[in-house]
Structures are given as structure tokens and as C-alpha cells.
Amino acid sequence: MLAFEHVHFEYPETPPIIPDLSFTIGDGDFVALIGSNGAGKSTVSRLANGLLLPTSGKVLLDGADTRTTRTSAIARKVGFLFQNPDRQICQNTVREELAFGLKVQGVPEEEVKARTEEALRDFSLDGDWFPFTRSRGERQRIALASVLICRPKMVILDEPTTGLDYKECIAIMDYITRLNRETGLTVLMVSHDMELVQQYAKRVLVLTNGQLQGDGPVTEIMKDLSILEKAHVRPAQIPALALRFGDRFKDVYTVDEMAAALKAAAKKGGAPA
């Protein structure tokens, strides 16, 4: 469980980035964090894994204060996927890269081997690839694999799909969703892409100027256009359209649901009012 308790954060001699922020994320949840550029999303994600420490207030991970826990200990529990995979890839082959995180954590040699081969299969990667010359999508997949191979309880994704094509994006998100469902991996995802958020997240936190503007189930936030506007994000198209059509369309979120609802309306006669 991740808990922010009256977290205040600022760099010296600048106005506070996070004035006073409180929320909790339960185990097994899939939370999307959205907000405009400079709203403090990256700061929140870095506070959550102890890379930044709150100026005042507390960030608790399973009850342990990040201020008194070593970052290397936090890293065993919380994985972090950066927007730019090139910042973490540092080994000559994909196999070594995947094994690196485990070796750092002192996992025995044989288990390292077994888990590496398993991850290579899961992410359809070739262990002998030279990682630096692979495509952007493959590098991001390598980075994600080397984060998830450590089997963290929680993973923070900082705009994980920027610069990926649709197929690569779906591949990564589907894998994370499966882990979330099957192993109870907690996910905190920072994103600008509302289609992605609607498709995968269960709960949405909306951040503006370091303050929580909205916090609720994804279905609720998707229909609250004023909040989305404040967060400077483009609403997901189907829910926004459904909102125009009034009450009969209130449970419509996906293309399939929209198609079904439109057909039903056409049968009854007359366009949706």
C-alpha cells in the first residue's frame, strides 16, 4: 500500500511544487495519474519510490516511511519504468541487462538464469541482442522486462508508451494488465493518453498545480469533462460523445458499446436525442 500523508514538496527558493497532497493506493489497484505539464506528476511518482523525499509530511510504503528506508530497499518493492529507456540500459546484451537488476539485489545465480530465460520468453526478446541499437519500442520492452523481472509489488510507469506505435503500446499495456489481474501487481501510471487510461486503469487521480482535483473510478472521471479540461488532457472520444447523447448513453465507454447503443436507438426510431 502506498500512502501520501499531507505531503509538501519544494525545491529551495522556489514556490512549492506539491503544497499539500494526501491519497492512498491500495494493493492490486491500477491507478492512472493525469494532469497538465508541470502539474507535478513526475514529482509525485518520484516521491512514491523515494527518489525524492517530501519536505514535510510522509510517504508510506507498506507503513515504512520513505525518509528512513534506503532507496535500494524501496527498489525491491517498487519498480519504476522511465519514459526514456536509454537511461537505465547499461549492459552489452539483453540477457545481461535483465540479469543486472537481479544480481544487484543479490538473487542467487541459478535463479537469475531461470528468471532471465522466462522473461525473455514472456517479452519475446532475444537474449543476444545488443540493446542500444534496437528500436525504441524494443528498448522500452527491454527496460520494462528488466523492471518486472525483479517481481516488485508495485510498479510506477512514467508515460510508458510515449514514442511507441500502437502495437508496441498494446503489447506493453496488456502484459502489465495481466500481471495486475493475476498477481495483484499494483500499478501507478502517469499518462496523457486518455484512451489508454480509459482502456486500462481502474481509478484516476487528476493533478493540477500539485493539488488533487479529482479522484475516482475511471468511468466517473471520463465523463467529467470540466475536470479533464483543467488537467489539459483530451477526453477519450467515445465517452465524450456518449455524454452528448444524454441519459440513454450513460453506460457507454467503448466502441462496441457505442455501436450497440446506436443500433438499439435506431431500432426504436429517431436519432439519439
Added chain:
Amino acid sequence: MNLLQYQPGESFLHKLNPVTKLLAVFLYCVACIISDSIFVELGLIFLMLIICFFAGLGKRALSLTKNLLILGGMMFILQLLFVRTGTPLLKIGSLCIFTTGGVFSALLLSCRIIATMLPMMLLFAITQMTDLCGAMVKRLHIPYRYAFIVTTAFRFVPLFTSEFHDIEDAQKARGVEYDTKNIFKKIGLVVPLVVPLLMSSLKKVDAGAMSAEVRGFNLRTVRSGYRDYPFAAGDGVCIALTVVLIIISALL
């Protein structure tokens, strides 16, 4: 605060020709290096601080001196332990820890380091890189591409610093123990920092070269720049004064 950052101002130091600044810094450093007297070195540090105060750079100069003191301190300890001339000052049993010669040369060297580094670092506070580059092309007729290399190298320092911090964060988030107290372990952990930095620099250089190319980098000549950098009377006075400094420090 970034120690290499330009600090805008209208002082007499700012208004000097960039080439003069470069030459004056060089001559000031020569004065520091040829002197063998601790008092002259201290005097040169003090003089630099006074000049900075009059140019409105006092705060910057003091914080720089504070930072340089750490470097000076490290050199002091090294010299103290390795220079064995003169009579022993501290002995434990038959083992001589340091000597009078050691103390003298350690003091001289650390003062000299501070005295030479101070003007060099301050050059960045009072000179914009584009001006330095432009003046080197116009006045010294250095080909633009070489002047550009020098100034770009300095411009990249803060970029690399921030990139380095981001990479360190990324590796910390993977569980690499940079908070370890074991110094040998720490040295071994440099690889996951240096490799991504090297890779990203190579990519940056590639992209930078290409964008310079499409903007007509190769077409640039001496006459491509609009600004001229004429020498003024002040520049002559400045150089003359630094030459006098060299003579004084050579005589004392």
C-alpha cells in the same frame, strides 16, 4: 547554483572584449604559476576577490572560493604526505608523517590552485559563450568550426550534469545501491552510470551534427557574423595591468 553559468551584468569586466578576457585570465594564471611565494599567491586571490566585488560578482566569487577550498584542501593533504624535504615536523616512532618542506609546498600548491582556478571559472560568469566564439572568429581568425567546438564543449557541461542525475535516479530505482558506504563498491557502480551517459551523448552529438548541417554550418565564414568585436582602450589597460602583475610576481 551552476558554477559555470553566465551572470548578466554591465560592469567593466563584462564590457571587456572576450578575447581580452581570455588573454587576461591566461596572463593572470601565468602570474600565479611563476610565483614561488605563498604571500603573492594569497595576494593574487585577494586581488581577484576585490576586482569581483567591484564588478558586482562578489557573492559568486566567494561561493567559488569556498568550493575551490575543498579542492585546495585535498591537494594540501596529498602534498603534505608525499613531499619529504626539510626537517621532520611530526614523527610517530621512527615514521616521519610530514616535514617543513611538505607544509611549505602543500600550502603553496593549494593556494596556487585556488589562485589560478578562480579567474578561469569567473571567465564563464562574465562571458557569454556566443560572444567568446564570435570574438575568436572575428579577432583571432580562428575557423568557426574550431571556435564552435570549444564553446560547445562548455555548453554541454550543464546538460550532461542533468542527464547524469536522471541516469543516477533511473539506476537507483532499479536498486543499485548508490547509498552504500563502501567506497570500493561505489567505484564498481560507475558502469551503470557511465554507459548510458556515453550512449546518450553519442546520440546527442549525432543529432546535433545533423541539425547544424541543415542550418548551413559549413557555409559559415568570418563575415557571416553580424556583430563585430572591436578592441577598446580598456582592453589595452587590462592587458598592461596583468603584464605588470606577472612582473611583480616574478620579482617578489
